[in-house]
Amino acid sequence: DAKTTQPPSMDCAEGRAANLPCNHSTISGNEYVYWYRQIHSQGPQYIIHGLKNNETNEMASLIITEDRKSSTLILPHATLRDTAVYYCIVRVPLGSFGAGTTVTVRA
Amino acid sequence: KAGVTQTPRYLIKTRGQQVTLSCSPISGHRSVSWYQQTPGQGLQFLFEYFSETQRNKGNFPGRFSGRQFSNSRSEMNVSTLELGDSALYLCASSFEDYGYTFGSGTRLTVV
Numbered sequence: 150d151a152k153t154t155q156p157p158s159m160d161c162a163e164g165r166a167a168n169l170p171c172n173h174s175t176i177s178g179n180e181y182v183y184w185y186r187q188i189h190s191q192g193p194q195y196i197i198h199g200l201k202n203n204e205t206n207e208m209a210s211l212i213i214t215e216d217r218k219s220s221t222l223i224l225p226h227a228t229l230r231d232t233a234v235y236y237c238i239v240r241v242p243l244g245s246f247g248a249g250t251t252v253t254v255r256a
Numbered sequence: 257k258a259g260v261t262q263t264p265r266y267l268i269k270t271r272g273q274q275v276t277l278s279c280s281p282i283s284g285h286r287s288v289s290w291y292q293q294t295p296g297q298g299l300q301f302l303f304e305y306f307s308e309t310q311r312n313k314g315n316f317p318g319r320f321s322g323r324q325f326s327n328s329r330s331e332m333n334v335s336t337l338e339l340g341d342s343a344l345y346l347c348a349s350s351f352e353d354y355g356y357t358f359g360s361g362t363r364l365t366v367v
Contacts, residue, residue, distance in 0.1 A: 183356075190344055190361075191360060193346070195356070245298065245299055245300045245314065246298055248298055
């Protein structure tokens with residue numbers, strides 16, 4: 150399984166963009182990158198996923214580097230409700246989630 | 257459409273007892289995966305079922321088992337409960353390995 154590396158925490162000001170990096174240097178050619186978030190012990194919520202092209206939906210944008218060894222999740226206008234733990238995963242559900250990035254959005 | 261439903265939401269059991277948790281996937285989803293989440297270990301993968309067959313398994317002792325029925329509903333069982341089994345148990349369902357939807361979980365407390 151490809152492993153992912155994320156910073157343990159980051160702060161973001163409300164209304165600003167939040168850029169969450171993830172390294173997945175051992176990703177295989179057919180493995181997708183998934184992003185989930187978890188708010189206070191609720192079930193993880195799907196955000197977005199991608200293979201090699203950049204993706205955008207109503208929640209976020211996903212930028213994947215050309216070599217696919219890293220990606221960035223962008224929350225374009227962070228709100229207080231975006232405070233959560235964000236997980237970057239390759240090939241759910243094989244393997245466990247990492248520690249993720251705890252994002253705190255401040256007013 | 258209805259999401260992934262897990263029952264019960266909360267459960268208190270005594271050491272040595274066994275417990276069965278239930279997961280009803282989204283209609284049409286044939287894959288169900290189970291996770292254990294504890295403060296110290298994070299989200300750990302237990303096992304995955306697809307069309308009534310266990311397809312993948314995490315690194316948990318044999319006390320943890322599961323099964324899937326023909327309607328894709330799944331149950332997981334933990335026998336001989338230990339204090340360390342106290343955790344949030346989550347299940348997730350998917351259609352064809354693309355994107356997994358999680359339930360709200362069952363909070364198990366072993367006393």
